[in-house]
Amino acid sequence: MELAEKLEKVLYQATNPVRYIGNEWNIIKKEWDKKKIKMALAFPDLYEIGMSHLGLKILYHILNKEEDIICERTYAPWHDMENLMRSEEIPLFSLENKRPINEFDVFGFTLQYEMSYTNVLNMLDLAGLPIYAKDRGESYPLVIGGGSTIYNPEPIAPFFDLFFIGEAEAGIVNLIHRYKELKAKKLCREEILIKLNKLPGVYVPSLYLFDYSEDGKVLKTEPVCTGVKEKIKRQVISNLDQAFYPTKFLVPFMDIVHDRAVVEIARGCTRGCRFCAAGISYRPVRERSKETIIKLADEIIRNTGYEELSLSSLSTMDYSDIADLVKTLSTRYLDQKVSISLPSLRVDCFSVKLAEEVQRVRKSGLTFAPEAGTQRLRDVINKGVFEEELYDAVRAAFEAGWSTIKLYFMLGLPTETSEDIDGIVQLAHEVLNIGRKIRKNSRRKMKPIKVNVSVSTFVPKPCTPFQWVRMISKEEIEGKQQYLRNNLKKKGIAFSWNDPDLSLLEGVFARGDRRLAPVLESVWKKGSRFDGWNESFSIENWQESFSDNNIEIKEYLRRRDPGETLPWDHINMGVSKGFLQKEYDAALKGELTEDCRSAGCTGCSICFELGARLELIGGEKDEN
Amino acid sequence: MKIRARFEKLQQVKYISHLELMTFFRRAFRRAGIPLAYSKGFNPHVLLSLSPPLKVGMTGRNEYFDLELSDEIRIENFITLVNGELPEGLQIMGAVNIPEKTKPLMAVINTAVYVFDMIFSSNIQREEEMINKFLAENSIIITRQRRNKKDIELDIRPLISSGELIEPGKWKFQVQCSSQGNLRVEEISKTLADYFTEVKFVPVINVEREGLYVKIGADLYNPFDDIVIRELR
Numbered sequence: 001m002e003l004a005e006k007l008e009k010v011l012y013q014a015t016n017p018v019r020y021i022g023n024e025w026n027i028i029k030k031e032w033d034k035k036k037i038k039m040a041l042a043f044p045d046l047y048e049i050g051m052s053h054l055g056l057k058i059l060y061h062i063l064n065k066e067e068d069i070i071c072e073r074t075y076a077p078w079h080d081m082e083n084l085m086r087s088e089e090i091p092l093f094s095l096e097n098k099r100p101i102n103e104f105d106v107f108g109f110t111l112q113y114e115m116s117y118t119n120v121l122n123m124l125d126l127a128g129l130p131i132y133a134k135d136r137g138e139s140y141p142l143v144i145g146g147g148s149t150i151y152n153p154e155p156i157a158p159f160f161d162l163f164f165i166g167e168a169e170a171g172i173v174n175l176i177h178r179y180k181e182l183k184a185k186k187l188c189r190e191e192i193l194i195k196l197n198k199l200p201g202v203y204v205p206s207l208y209l210f211d212y213s214e215d216g217k218v219l220k221t222e223p224v225c226t227g228v229k230e231k232i233k234r235q236v237i238s239n240l241d242q243a244f245y246p247t248k249f250l251v252p253f254m255d256i257v258h259d260r261a262v263v264e265i266a267r268g269c270t271r272g273c274r275f276c277a278a279g280i281s282y283r284p285v286r287e288r289s290k291e292t293i294i295k296l297a298d299e300i301i302r303n304t305g306y307e308e309l310s311l312s313s314l315s316t317m318d319y320s321d322i323a324d325l326v327k328t329l330s331t332r333y334l335d336q337k338v339s340i341s342l343p344s345l346r347v348d349c350f351s352v353k354l355a356e357e358v359q360r361v362r363k364s365g366l367t368f369a370p371e372a373g374t375q376r377l378r379d380v381i382n383k384g385v386f387e388e389e390l391y392d393a394v395r396a397a398f399e400a401g402w403s404t405i406k407l408y409f410m411l412g413l414p415t416e417t418s419e420d421i422d423g424i425v426q427l428a429h430e431v432l433n434i435g436r437k438i439r440k441n442s443r444r445k446m447k448p449i450k451v452n453v454s455v456s457t458f459v460p461k462p463c464t465p466f467q468w469v470r471m472i473s474k475e476e477i478e479g480k481q482q483y484l485r486n487n488l489k490k491k492g493i494a495f496s497w498n499d500p501d502l503s504l505l506e507g508v509f510a511r512g513d514r515r516l517a518p519v520l521e522s523v524w525k526k527g528s529r530f531d532g533w534n535e536s537f538s539i540e541n542w543q544e545s546f547s548d549n550n551i552e553i554k555e556y557l558r559r560r561d562p563g564e565t566l567p568w569d570h571i572n573m574g575v576s577k578g579f580l581q582k583e584y585d586a587a588l589k590g591e592l593t594e595d596c597r598s599a600g601c602t603g604c605s606i607c608f609e610l611g612a613r614l615e616l617i618g619g620e621k622d623e624n
Numbered sequence: 625m626k627i628r629a630r631f632e633k634l635q636q637v638k639y640i641s642h643l644e645l646m647t648f649f650r651r652a653f654r655r656a657g658i659p660l661a662y663s664k665g666f667n668p669h670v671l672l673s674l675s676p677p678l679k680v681g682m683t684g685r686n687e688y689f690d691l692e693l694s695d696e697i698r699i700e701n702f703i704t705l706v707n708g709e710l711p712e713g714l715q716i717m718g719a720v721n722i723p724e725k726t727k728p729l730m731a732v733i734n735t736a737v738y739v740f741d742m743i744f745s746s747n748i749q750r751e752e753e754m755i756n757k758f759l760a761e762n763s764i765i766i767t768r769q770r771r772n773k774k775d776i777e778l779d780i781r782p783l784i785s786s787g788e789l790i791e792p793g794k795w796k797f798q799v800q801c802s803s804q805g806n807l808r809v810e811e812i813s814k815t816l817a818d819y820f821t822e823v824k825f826v827p828v829i830n831v832e833r834e835g836l837y838v839k840i841g842a843d844l845y846n847p848f849d850d851i852v853i854r855e856l857r
Contacts, residue, residue: 012681012829017639023711025651253640253648305651305709336654337668 003090004098010084018254019047020081022095025251026303028064028071029096037180038070039063039106040094040141044119045532047075051250052258054312055147056110059168061246069176072096072104076119077126079529079536085126092126101127104141105183106176109160111147114509115502115532117156120145121524124159131521133161133206138189142179146172151281152462152568155509155516157205161193165571166201166235167267169243175199197228201235208570210514216555218513221570231572236612240267240286247299251306260308260341261300263293265325266618269314270596273371274382274587275413277461278314280575283606285318285597286615290325297329301338309333310341317346318597321619323354330358344369347385352396365404365452366397372413373423379590380415382583387427394431398438403447405431411480412458412472414587421480425487428453432492452494455484457503461510463573465583467566470559471507474500501539502531508556513567516556519545574606625693627702628722628729628847633684635713638829642677649689652709658702659695675729675836675847676736676801679809681828686835688729688847690722720848727856729847734802735785735837738809741830744822745793754820755787755795766815780815783807785839801836 011017022029030036041059043050050056056073063071072094077085084090091100101107107127109120124131129140136143145153146164153163164172178199182192197204207228211219223230237243249261268285269278288296297309309329311319319325330340340358345351347368355366370385372378378385394405409424428451435449457477460466477500488495509516523545530536546553560566562581582603586593596602597614607613633645640648650670653660662668671692678684703716710716745751758764764781783800784807790796795816799807809831817825837844838852845852 008829011639012827017680018641018644021636021639023636023713025648025709025711251648251651253637253644255644255647302655305654307651307654337662 003093003100006088006090007093007098010081010088010090014081014084015078016047016254018252019075020077020095021253022073022098024253026248027096027250028060030064030070032097032099033070036068036070037106037176037183038072038099038104039108039176040072040074040101040104042074042076042101042107042109042120042123044076044109044111044116044123045530046078047252048254048256050075051252051256053110053112054262054264055112055168057246057249057262058244059108059110059172060250061248062169062173062244063176065244066173066177068180069173070097072099074101074123076116076123076530082122082126082529091128092123102129102141106179107141107143109143109145109147111145111149111153111156113532114149114155114506117509117520118524118528118531120156121159121520122529125524131524132158132517134158136161142189142192144175148278148281149510151277151571151573152510152512153203153205153571154210154514154567155512155520157514158517159520160205161189162196163203163205164201164235165203165232165573167237169237170235171199171201175202194228200233203232203571205514210567212513212515218565218567220565221567231570233572234281234574234610236284236574236610238286238612238615240264240615241289241292241617245296247296248303249300249306251304258310259306260310261297261304261306261338262310262312263296263300264288264313265293265311265316265319266313269318270614271315271318271384272382272583272593272595272602274380274465274583275371275410275458275461277464280463280604280606281573282314283574283604284610284612284614286612287319287618289617290321290328290619293325294328294332297333301333301336307337308339308341310343312343314344315346316342316344317351317354319618320616323350324619326354326358347390347393349392349396352393352400355397356400365406365450366402367406367408368393369408370427371408371410372416372420373409373425373427374420376590377413377416377420377423379592380587381413382587382593384592384595390427391430391434395434395438398435398446398449399442401444401446403435403439404450404452405435406452406454407431409453409455410458411455411484412477414466414469418483421483422487424453424455424484428488428493429490432490436492449492450494451492452496453484453488454496455481456498457500459503459507459510462566462568463575463580465580465587467511467580468560468562468584471504471557473554473557474504477503499534499537501542502537504553504557505531505542508553511560511567512556515549515551518549519551522548572609574604574609576603576605576609579604625696626722626724626726627691627693627699627719628726628853629689629691629703629706629716629719630848631687631689631714631716633678633687633714635683637711637713638678638681638683641680642674646672646674648714652706653691655709656705658691658705659693659697661692661694673728673730675733678833679828682809682831682833684833686717686846687833688733688836690726690729718848720853722853726853730803732838732852732856733836733847734800734804735798735839735844736801737796737798737834737837738812739790739832739834740795740797740813740816740826741832742793742795742816742826743824743830746822748789748792751792751795752789754823755789758816758819759784759787764815764819766811768811780807780811784812796834 143161145160193204266287268282371383432451439446481497526541528541675688763779768778786798813826816823
């Protein structure tokens with residue numbers, strides 16, 4: 001039976017079959033030509049999550065732009081669909097030409113969060129591939145990975161043939177072309193990998209050996225032979241303004257998570273929050289010019305019919321002349337009824353005013369992220385937010401008519417004391433009081449004030465100033481969450497928190513090494529998939545898998561010694577260890593480090609190391 | 625200006641749900657540059673309404689929507705422009721200009737015709753006998769399952785107005801489809817499978833909605849007919 005025929009038999013039995021049919025508007029379905037090189041692009045989570053991911057959109061179009069490359073998509077099938085596929089012997093397939101993945105030359109994954117790793121294994125298996133790279137012969141597709149968690153690819157390294165470290169625009173097409181060339185020369189996989197590893201940003205894990213000490217530490221990482229580069233440097237593009245950006249976005253049939261037009265107005269953030277991995281791994285800040293943004297937005301809206309345009313960036317409000325950009329766009333699209341959305345707000349009145357301007361309907365609440373409950377701790381993490389600023393911002397929001405405010409915090413940050421946790425409680429109450437006072441005196445009709453307090457658990461991430469710190473234990477997390485639950489029990493305040501077990505696992509894999517791969521294998525064999533989803537997550541599976549492999553979770557959460565070799569030391573993100581150490585010392589002293597976009601170079605060494613620079617071309621900085 | 629359009633929903637598009645289809649149409653109209661009218665108020669939305677939902681997985685040959693426009697547009701242009709923005713399987717087959725006061729589709733459509741691909745087939749004579757025997761029943765009681773409510777016993781015979789054999793293995797039923805009474809396709813499938821030993825439950829992908837009609841007395845009209853557009857009030 002043909003794959004399409006088999007699919008017809010099962011699809012109607014699956015929840016949301018539309019996840020698996022492809023056929024979206026603007027889909028790129030090329031003729032299945034033997035001469036072309038074929039790449040399957042995978043997002044190891046549900047369709048509606050993967051389809052919302054901007055990076056994947058860029059990759060899809062940048063690859064398909066090439067005449068000789070066919071790039072097709074695949075996503076993780078939900079449990080019910082997986083069962084149907086396994087019982088009907090339907091292999092993982094691409095949405096465009098409905099081809100089995102093992103007919104592709106390259107199988108590429110984008111890795112965005114640690115808890116999707118079991119889905120990677122499952123997708124390899126559903127595609128009919130042995131999960132370990134070493135067990136895959138010449139006939140299998142080359143399995144490659146990229147994305148935001150590969151500042152430390154080690155826990156999943158044994159499953160991949162290679163990783164591309166950095167921004168795909170800076171080398172993915174070149175990589176695929178080079179692979180095609182080498183394959184045409186009939187070289188064996190091992191020879192091909194050695195040659196590919198010479199490309200900038202390409203990391204072939206099998207070419208690097210790890211040495212561990214008796215007490216479980218990484219002693220050293222070294223290339224297996226001479227001629228293999230010692231460090232893999234992150235690749236970045238310069239001149240974002242001129243960089244490729246897709247405008248024929250796929251318009252899905254189903255309601256995906258971010259179902260709107262997106263223009264990436266800038267990349268990177270230089271605020272320097274010390275817990276933030278993205279803050280380091282997307283540096284330096286590069287802006288697109290206003291003209292380019294408008295041109296892209298026009299085209300995307302015309303090509304998609306979307307009624308909402310999101311201005312995307314790690315920190316949208318920091319775009320040089322954001323006020324003018326927002327004003328220009330909202331006026332431009334007024335008649336077409338396209339609304340502008342701002343994905344993240346800074347904690348200040350300026351942000352609220354801008355949000356007020358674009359969001360004529362106060363349907364959703366506003367979210368602010370003070371991150372920590374006291375000024376002292378906010379200084380430790382270098383979150384330049386002052387208490388009065390927060391109160392001014394929420395006051396402005398309530399006065400503008402919003403009745404729901406979401407406050408985002410972290411618990412378990414370095415140096416945290418019970419006072420800091422209590423600070424979260426105090427802040428939440430104060431925000432509620434401010435809101436209620438304004439509502440009482442307001443002439444307009446306002447819904448009852450709601451303060452949603454969301455507290456996640458801090459996970460130390462590689463390549464940040466906190467990469468060495470101990471992650472707090474389950475008991476500590478639960479104690480702090482309990483305190484917050486008890487003290488945020490009040491009408492008008494809602495408190496939400498993360499599953500401590502999930503946070504701890506994220507902590508283990510964020511800073512883990514290759515010895516964790518067998519744990520992933522066994523937890524996947526026990527049936528774990530979609531671990532980021534509460535209804536799928538089974539901590540028992542994980543606990544058993546750790547103990548089956550004689551691995552102590554605690555070992556991976558411990559404090560690292562500054563002199564210790566870290567599992568990701570061979571991955572050069574551009575940041576110098578000295579800078580991270582200096583920042584860590586400053587954190588302990590509660591000293592602030594300014595934003596390099598206004599205060600001059602702070603010495604992270606990324607621009608120098610990666611041959612890039614700040615590109616602040618978004619216009620004159622506003623007064624704010 | 626108001627337009628009533630007839631469209632087909634075939635092939636892969638059959639997996640799109642009712643709400644998803646509304647959104648998809650809306651964006652297609654916007655891409656096509658159709659002058660859309662919007663509702664007043666804080667959250668303006670396109671004035672689009674569809675005929676009764678098709679079950680996910682079922683194809684439809686003659687489905688309908690009503691759409692309000694802010695400007696005049698030639699019907700032929702409307703069809704060409706919108707079809708240029710629709711995927712294979714989802715195409716507008718015809719459209720008419722309707723008066724502002726035309727009763728909405730959901731209020732007038734009361735009859736649906738379904739064709740079942742029965743998976744089994746015997747011969748014309750035997751199958752005709754089967755259908756006739758089935759329709760000869762005075763009452764056919766089933767248990768209807770309802771979301772968040774208790775199951776109820778229901779006589780579905782009055783909801784079936786006719787049935788016929790198109791060819792061996794292809795059975796056609798005309799059933800009530802309105803807020804006054806609605807027979808679900810899976811109920812027909814289950815009833816047939818329970819009633820005849822040789823009939824198996826027909827999955828939704830083997831059923832097609834052939835048409836939607838307005839039944840007035842014993843007469844069947846389609847939503848484009850003058851009587852439906854101009855005379856019903």
